[in-house]
Each structure stands twice: as C-alpha cells, then as structure tokens.
Amino acid sequence: MNETLERWGSKRAFILAMTGAAVGLGNIWRFPYIAGENGGAAFLLLYVGFVLLLGIPVMMAEILIGRAGRQSPMRSLASLARANGASPRWRYLGLFGALTVFCILSFYSVVSGWSIEFLVASVNGNFDGQSPEAIGASFNAFLANPGLLVFNHSLFLFITMTVVAAGVSKGLERLNNVLMPLLYLLLLVLAGYGATTAGFEETLRWLFLPSFAALDATVVFHAMGHAFFTLAVGACALMAYGAYMPEEQSLTRAAFAVAVLDILVALLAGIAIFSIVFAQGLDPSEGPGLMFVTLPIAFAELPYGSLWLCGFFLLLLLATWTSAINLAEPMVATLTGLGWRRSLSTAAVALGVWLVGVLAALSFSTLAEFRPLLGRNVFELLSSIPPDVFLPLGGLLIAIFAAWVLPEAHAAKALGAGTRGFRLWRATLRFVSIPLTVVVLIGGVLAL
Numbered sequence: 001m002n003e004t005l006e007r008w009g010s011k012r013a014f015i016l017a018m019t020g021a022a023v024g025l026g027n028i029w030r031f032p033y034i035a036g037e038n039g040g041a042a043f044l045l046l047y048v049g050f051v052l053l054l055g056i057p058v059m060m061a062e063i064l065i066g067r068a069g070r071q072s073p074m075r076s077l078a079s080l081a082r083a084n085g086a087s088p089r090w091r092y093l094g095l096f097g098a099l100t101v102f103c104i105l106s107f108y109s110v111v112s113g114w115s116i117e118f119l120v121a122s123v124n125g126n127f128d129g130q131s132p133e134a135i136g137a138s139f140n141a142f143l144a145n146p147g148l149l150v151f152n153h154s155l156f157l158f159i160t161m162t163v164v165a166a167g168v169s170k171g172l173e174r175l176n177n178v179l180m181p182l183l184y185l186l187l188l189v190l191a192g193y194g195a196t197t198a199g200f201e202e203t204l205r206w207l208f209l210p211s212f213a214a215l216d217a218t219v220v221f222h223a224m225g226h227a228f229f230t231l232a233v234g235a236c237a238l239m240a241y242g243a244y245m246p247e248e249q250s251l252t253r254a255a256f257a258v259a260v261l262d263i264l265v266a267l268l269a270g271i272a273i274f275s276i277v278f279a280q281g282l283d284p285s286e287g288p289g290l291m292f293v294t295l296p297i298a299f300a301e302l303p304y305g306s307l308w309l310c311g312f313f314l315l316l317l318l319a320t321w322t323s324a325i326n327l328a329e330p331m332v333a334t335l336t337g338l339g340w341r342r343s344l345s346t347a348a349v350a351l352g353v354w355l356v357g358v359l360a361a362l363s364f365s366t367l368a369e370f371r372p373l374l375g376r377n378v379f380e381l382l383s384s385i386p387p388d389v390f391l392p393l394g395g396l397l398i399a400i401f402a403a404w405v406l407p408e409a410h411a412a413k414a415l416g417a418g419t420r421g422f423r424l425w426r427a428t429l430r431f432v433s434i435p436l437t438v439v440v441l442i443g444g445v446l447a448l
C-alpha cells in the first residue's frame with residue numbers, strides 16, 4: 001500500500017515539476033503578444049499543431065534520453081552515444097542547450113522584473129482609478145527608466161540564483177503545487193470578465209476564426225518557436241528532469257498532460273487579454289507590453305481591483321520563478337559537470353546572465369538604438385532568436401538522436417509504451433517532426 005502511494009507520489013511530483021518548467025511567462029506574457037503580432041487565429045492554430053506534431057514527440061524524446069542516461073544532459077548524451085556506436089561529440093548538444101537557456105534567462109529575468117514593479121505598483125494602489133491611457137503611459141515611462149529596470153532584473157535574478165545555490169528548489173516546487181491552481185482560477189475569472197466586455201465577440205473571432213490571407217513563412221516560424229518555448233523543449237532542460245523520472249511512468253501521458261495544461265493556460269490568458277484589447281480599442285500587435293497594459297485595465301474594473309492585481313502578479317512571479325530556476329539549473333549542472341564547485345558555478349552563471357540581462361534592460365532606453373544584428377536591439381534579439389532558432393535546432397538534434405541513434409529496443413523499453421505506441425512515436429519523429437522542423441527553420445531563417 002505504502003509503496004503504491006509512494007510511486008504515485010513520485011509520478012505526480014514529476015508531472016508537477018514539468019508543469020513548473022512549462023507554465024510561465026511563455027503562456028501569459030509571450031503567447032498573447034506573439035499571437036497579437038502574428039495575426040491571431042492562424043497563429044494559434046499553427047502553434048497548437050506544432051505542439052502536437054513537434055512539441056509532444058520531441059518532449060518525449062528529450063525526457064527519454066535523460067531517463068535512459070540517468071546523468072546530466074552532457075554525460076547522458078555522451079554515454080548513450082558511445083554505447084550505440086555514435087560519436088561522443090553528441091555531448092555538445094548539452095552545451096548548446098546551456099547556451100540557449102543562458103540567452104533565454106537573460107531576457108526572462110528582465111521581464112520578470114517588470115512583474116515585480118507591477119506587483120509593487122499594485123500594492124501601492126497606483127492603478128486605482130487610472131484611465132487606460134494613463135496606465136499605458138506609466139508603463140512606457142517605466143520602460144524608459146534604466147535604473148528601475150536594472151534594479152528589478154537584479155532582484156529577480158538574485159532571488160532565483162539564491163534558490164539554485166541553496167538547492168531548495170524542491171521546496172519552492174511544493175509551494176507552487178499549492179498555489180498554481182489559484183493562478184489558473186484567477187485567469188479563469190479574468191477570462192470570464194472578458195466575456196462580459198464589449199470586446200468578447202471580436203476576441204473569439206480574432207482568436208478562433210483563422211484567416212490565411214496574411215499567412216507567410218514568418219508566422220509559421222514564430223508559431224514553431226513559440227511551441228518549443230512554451231513547452232520548455234529543445235534546450236535539454238527537461239532532459240535533466242528525465243533522469244529522475246520513475247521507470248514505470250508513462251512518458252506519453254506525462255507529455256500530453258503538460259502540453260494540454262500549457263495550452264489551456266495560454267488560451268485563458270489570451271481570452272482575458274484580447275477582450276480588453278478589443279473593448280478598449282487597443283492594438284493587438286502592441287508588443288511585449290501587451291499584458292502589462294491590459295491586465296491592470298481589466299482589474300481596475302473589478303471590485304477590489306488592486307487586491308486582485310497584487311494576487312495576480314504574485315502568482316505570476318511564482319510561476320516565472322520556477323521556470324527561471326529550470327532555465328538556470330542546466331547551466332549550473334554543465335559547469336559542475338566540468339568540475340567546478342556548485343557555489344562557483346552558480347555565481348558564474350548569475351554574473352553572466354546579469355550582464356547580458358542589463359544590456360537587454362537598457363534596450364528600452366540608453367541602448368535602444370544599439371542594434372548589433374538584423375537591425376534588432378539586444379532585447380529584441382534575445383527574445384526572438386533563442387526561442388525561434390536555437391530551441392527548434394536543439395529539438396531537431398534531440399529528435400534525430402532519439403529516433404536514429406538510440407537502438408529500437410532501448411528506446412521502446414525506455415518509452416514504456418506498447419509496441420504500437422512506440423512505432424507511432426518514432427515514425428512521427430522520423431517522418432513528421434524532423435522534416436517539418438527542418439523546412440520551417442530554413443524558411444524562417446531565410447526570411448529573417
């Protein structure tokens with residue numbers, strides 16, 4: 001009896017840990033603004049398609065490699081490759097993953113800092129009785145304040161790296177398990193509020209009635225990148241988790257559960273935010289500020305608005321925090337794997353991310369016109385290239401490794417699905433996920 005209970009406990013813990021990595025800014029902040037910039041419904045449809053055809057199979061591949069290797073990503077890849085007659089150079093895939101999460105965390109921490117600022121502002125009641133115009137203006141004024149942006153970024157990163165250094169992320173995860181359902185509930189209330197606004201009908205049309213007139217390679221490319229980003233797939237971050245996954249747990253079920261929850265959270269956020277956008281006549285392609293200017297407007301209309309808003313930003317920060325820890329862990333693990341002490345590794349990662357994050361934070365003021373590549377400033381580069389290019393590239397290599405390098409018997413056993421399920425999964429990887437990623441990636445990069 002006890003044993004069954006314990007197993008169930010660890011299976012559940014595994015799903016919740018993956019959910020912690022998946023649900024974050026990607027769902028609530030990034031999805032609405034990227035969908036807004038890419039035309040709405042057609043983007044949503046493509047993104048859900050990519051989650052099913054690429055996200056889930058590659059997520060399974062990534063976790064499977066971790067579970068089969070039972071070591072850090074670099075070591076798992078090297079030893080599995082060697083055992084199967086492939087080059088141990090596959091270990092560099094783990095290094096590439098570490099580079100990817102480095103870039104992502106640098107801008108993730110800056111945006112999380114915005115949430116800290118908004119939490120403080122709502123505690124102070126700064127949004128009370130403010131007009132939509134005033135809320136938008138105060139957000140822009142905030143972005144133009146380099147000191148404040150750098151301070152909040154530093155604070156968020158410090159809190160994150162402290163948890164990583166102390167190795168207490170398990171405790172935070174437990175706290176999250178209790179509190180995340182509250183965040184979902186709050187989003188449900190907001191979406192419900194959205195349904196009462198004048199913008200609701202247009203929101204539904206805009207989110208669910210695709211028009212393919214404006215569809216081009218770039219929209220498809222962004223939808224693919226977002227599918228990887230929101231599921232946290234392609235950076236070997238989930239591989240590290242796989243190493244702790246119970247042998248008898250179904251990978252298929254875990255991956256589907258996380259993906260479905262992740263989509264639902266994004267949809268609720270999208271409905272809530274676009275209802276305000278259309279009710280207030282705002283611009284859906286407003287950009288990274290979209291969530292920050294719409295939600296205070298929505299909450300201002302609800303009774304006890306400031307209180308709701310505080311709760312919302314507090315819960316959002318918690319969700320972000322667990323994702324950030326998941327972004328930091330693989331880098332720290334890579335350095336400790338190279339023989340560095342844990343404290344030193346954590347400090348080095350923190351310093352590197354902090355520096356690049358400062359450049360990202362200054363991209364809204366001092367460094368706005370510093371555009372080193374593709375005519376984009378540092379924030380624009382970090383928030384687009386790693387999700388759109390690095391994650392799909394990493395995911396592609398992970399898929400190739402799982403579908404072509406790992407021997408069938410090995411993978412079938414590790415997958416823990418029936419033979420039919422295994423064949424379907426591997427065929428999807430080989431004949432759908434891999435070619436699809438290659439084509440979309442090439443099309444997107446050529447259009448950059």
Ligand code: PHE
Pocket residue numbers: 021022023024025026027101104229230231232233235237323324326327
């Ligand atoms: N999936 C996270 C989010 O949606 C971001 C993330 C990407 C986390 C990659 C880990 C690795 O916010």
Ligand code: NA
Pocket residue numbers: 021022023024026027229230231232262
């Ligand atoms: Na997500």
